[in-house]
Amino acid sequence: MAVEFSEEAEATFQDLISRYPNNLAAMLPVLHLAQSEFGWISVEVMDYVANRLDVHPTKVLNAATFYTMYNKQPIGKCHIQVCTTLSCALMGGYEIIDYLEDTLGIRVGETTPDGRFTLSEVECLASCGTAPMFQASFCDGEIEYFENLDAERVDEVLKELNEKLEALPLPKDMH
Amino acid sequence: MPKVNINGTEIEVEKGTTILKAAAQAGFEVPHFCYHPALSIPANCRMCLVEVEGARSLEPACYSEVTDGMVVETKSERVIKAQKSVLEFILLNHPVDCPICDQAGECKLQDYYMAYDAQESRLRAEKNQKVKVFPIGPEVLYDGERCILCTRCIRFCEEITGTNELTIVQRGDSAEIRTFPGKELDNPYSVCTADICPVGALTSRDFRFKCRVWLLQSTDSVCTGCSNGCNIHLEHFRNEIQRYRPRYNPQVNDYWMCDAGRLSYKEVHTDRLLRPMSNGAALNWHGVTETASAKLARALDDDAGSFGFVVSPQASCEDLFLAKRFIEEVLGTDQLYLGGKPDGFEDDFLIKADKNPNRQGVKAVFGGLNDFGDVDKLIDDIESGAIKTLYMMETHLPADAETRQRFVDALDKLDLFVLQAQHCAELANQAHLALPACSHAETEGTFVNFDGLAQPFEQAFAPHGDSLPHWQIFMRLARAMGQPLTYTFVHQIRDEMFQASDADENGEPAEAQAE
Numbered sequence: 001m002a003v004e005f006s007e008e009a010e011a012t013f014q015d016l017i018s019r020y021p022n023n024l025a026a027m028l029p030v031l032h033l034a035q036s037e038f039g040w041i042s043v044e045v046m047d048y049v050a051n052r053l054d055v056h057p058t059k060v061l062n063a064a065t066f067y068t069m070y071n072k073q074p075i076g077k078c079h080i081q082v083c084t085t086l087s088c089a090l091m092g093g094y095e096i097i098d099y100l101e102d103t104l105g106i107r108v109g110e111t112t113p114d115g116r117f118t119l120s121e122v123e124c125l126a127s128c129g130t131a132p133m134f135q136a137s138f139c140d141g142e143i144e145y146f147e148n149l150d151a152e153r154v155d156e157v158l159k160e161l162n163e164k165l166e167a168l169p170l171p172k173d174m175h
Numbered sequence: 176m177p178k179v180n181i182n183g184t185e186i187e188v189e190k191g192t193t194i195l196k197a198a199a200q201a202g203f204e205v206p207h208f209c210y211h212p213a214l215s216i217p218a219n220c221r222m223c224l225v226e227v228e229g230a231r232s233l234e235p236a237c238y239s240e241v242t243d244g245m246v247v248e249t250k251s252e253r254v255i256k257a258q259k260s261v262l263e264f265i266l267l268n269h270p271v272d273c274p275i276c277d278q279a280g281e282c283k284l285q286d287y288y289m290a291y292d293a294q295e296s297r298l299r300a301e302k303n304q305k306v307k308v309f310p311i312g313p314e315v316l317y318d319g320e321r322c323i324l325c326t327r328c329i330r331f332c333e334e335i336t337g338t339n340e341l342t343i344v345q346r347g348d349s350a351e352i353r354t355f356p357g358k359e360l361d362n363p364y365s366v367c368t369a370d371i372c373p374v375g376a377l378t379s380r381d382f383r384f385k386c387r388v389w390l391l392q393s394t395d396s397v398c399t400g401c402s403n404g405c406n407i408h409l410e411h412f413r414n415e416i417q418r419y420r421p422r423y424n425p426q427v428n429d430y431w432m433c434d435a436g437r438l439s440y441k442e443v444h445t446d447r448l449l450r451p452m453s454n455g456a457a458l459n460w461h462g463v464t465e466t467a468s469a470k471l472a473r474a475l476d477d478d479a480g481s482f483g484f485v486v487s488p489q490a491s492c493e494d495l496f497l498a499k500r501f502i503e504e505v506l507g508t509d510q511l512y513l514g515g516k517p518d519g520f521e522d523d524f525l526i527k528a529d530k531n532p533n534r535q536g537v538k539a540v541f542g543g544l545n546d547f548g549d550v551d552k553l554i555d556d557i558e559s560g561a562i563k564t565l566y567m568m569e570t571h572l573p574a575d576a577e578t579r580q581r582f583v584d585a586l587d588k589l590d591l592f593v594l595q596a597q598h599c600a601e602l603a604n605q606a607h608l609a610l611p612a613c614s615h616a617e618t619e620g621t622f623v624n625f626d627g628l629a630q631p632f633e634q635a636f637a638p639h640g641d642s643l644p645h646w647q648i649f650m651r652l653a654r655a656m657g658q659p660l661t662y663t664f665v666h667q668i669r670d671e672m673f674q675a676s677d678a679d680e681n682g683e684p685a686e687a688q689a690e
Contacts, residue, residue, distance in 0.1 A: 043356045057355040058342035065344040 036141020039174030074172035087128035209325035210237035278375030312360030322376035400436030404624030449640025468655035487569035488531035491620025494645035570600035
């Protein structure tokens with residue numbers, strides 16, 4: 001599939017670059033836009049972004065590889081990022097990870113065989129008052145917080161997520 | 176102009192001078208990795224931290240400008256502590272594989288470790304491992320473990336060549352220099368990145384494992400790759416050139432030179448004509464001088480009007496000056512042709528289309544290029560019999576392969592063909608007399624670059640084989656033919672030449688500055 005912004009993404013792109021003094025400054029939001037549009041940041045996507053921003057591709061490579069939240073490999077439709085920083089760790093963040101590992105049948109850093117979930121452990125997501133929690137980022141760029149978790153609540157959330165994921169494409173098929 | 180006190184030395188400097196430059200003027204070295212005088216200043220290596228009186232923290236000397244009344248300490252306890260810490264950080268994951276590193280001996284990290292750190296490593300954990308041999312470009316290899324991420328190479332590609340091939344990927348201790356996937360560090364100046372790399376991260380593929388740098392002897396010379404005349408350090412070991420390195424000259428090439436020029440040293444050691452030959456038989460100089468003078472004298476007696484001479488813009492001014500005297504006073508011919516390499520690639524930076532180092536020298540010595548016939552005329556004259564005796568300097572002709580073949584075929588028609596050249600090419604076999612000339616590395620002389628700048632080059636080592644400088648060959652023949660040209664040293668020719676020609680000797684290259 002050709003790497004090209006849809007009409008909607010194109011409008012967002014134009015809006016984004018109008019907000020910054022130069023194109024280089026718009027790099028990070030545009031990469032996020034590209035990730036939600038194309039599922040992951042492949043070499044082709046970096047090239048396309050460079051082209052659109054009229055910067056040299058090495059600048060995009062530099063930024064995209066520096067930040068871990070740009071996926072340079074296709075991951076699952078939903079990226080579950082469990083916080084294990086202090087508050088969450090105290091309130092059972094590690095237990096949530098263990099439970100998710102058992103339930104999904106994968107380890108941290110892996111993706112389920114059906115391509116639905118990728119599991120990660122992350123640092124503080126600024127939701128200490130509602131610990132433990134995880135963030136789910138979807139391949140369409142949506143981000144959702146799930147808070148005050150326990151095993152029961154995780155089951156519910158996973159069911160909820162599974163329903164939602166039916167409608168989403170696999171990131172590796174998005175471009 | 177601001178007055179600044181550096182380590183107790185009062186010095187007045189231009190406004191806008193950085194502390195690093197002011198310290199250099201005051202005679203103090205401030206160690207630095209990322210700073211390079213020709214590139215922008217990111218101040219990222221932190222090696223040049225100095226103490227400024229009244230400032231809260233140490234300041235990077237490469238970036239901070241001096242102000243009036245500033246008091247700077249470059250050797251205070253705080254500074255020494257900072258220097259040790261910075262070096263400890265840099266060496267954390269550095270492999271210290273100096274014994275197998277080409278940079279060893281000219282490595283800033285080695286030098287600074289000895290001068291500013293010299294303490295045992297406190298690291299007991301295993302070091303990071305990365306790809307040791309990453310072929311980042313056709314001429315350059317990258318070793319991520321040695322890299323200190325000073326970004327000099329990245330800035331070179333951004334600011335000097337404008338090609339932007341390089342960047343840092345990943346972060347923290349996994350950061351490395353890379354090109355965009357599918358691209359290479361492939362620009363005409365790529366080996367300059369290895370020059371400016373302060374450590375052994377980027378190294379020249381050509382020079383790889385060739386010679387330890389402390390064995391090299393360095394001679395100031397001029398690149399013969401094109402008419403730009405980039406100033407070089409001609410570095411040699413046991414009578415063989417090991418590499419060229421650019422020599423700073425702001426009038427010509429700044430700190431840089433092109434890859435093609437850098438590799439042009441190979442010509443000096445390829446296909447050399449090393450013995451005087453007469454019809455394919457090796458002679459000594461005594462024998463060949465007698466034979467040559469007799470044959471030339473006979474040819475002149477028979478038909479002086481059919482004597483042609485090919486002058487080479489590859490030869491130095493001194494050689495050309497004697498060629499001119501030899502032609503005018505001994506041979507008395509006026510049928511001159513211009514040899515030299517054909518035009519090639521050029522760009523708007525250093526590389527010039529004219530691949531001959533001394534065309535302007537021919538112009539200056541012979542008073543213009545109008546008297547010279549071109550290759551087509553040369554071939555026509557030989558084919559028509561207008562030229563029966565040809566004396567040729569060097570083997571190059573500004574012609575394509577087809578025209579060159581026509582020339583080689585036409586050589587059969589000559590009664591006498593004398594070749595005086597560095598290389599055999601396909602001509603030495605055809606020559607009735609082949610006289611071995613030496614390269615620019617084996618003699619001294621002057622080249623005039625495209626801009627009219629006369630630049631001297633020095634002798635690096637003794638001539639290979641039995642070869643001699645062109646001017647000495649002309650002197651031998653002239654003496655044998657009864658009209659001696661009397662010179663002993665090149666500088667005698669040089670003095671006379673500059674009196675005779677209009678070219679002014681303004682070409683003393685500036686002293687190299689610290690990189």
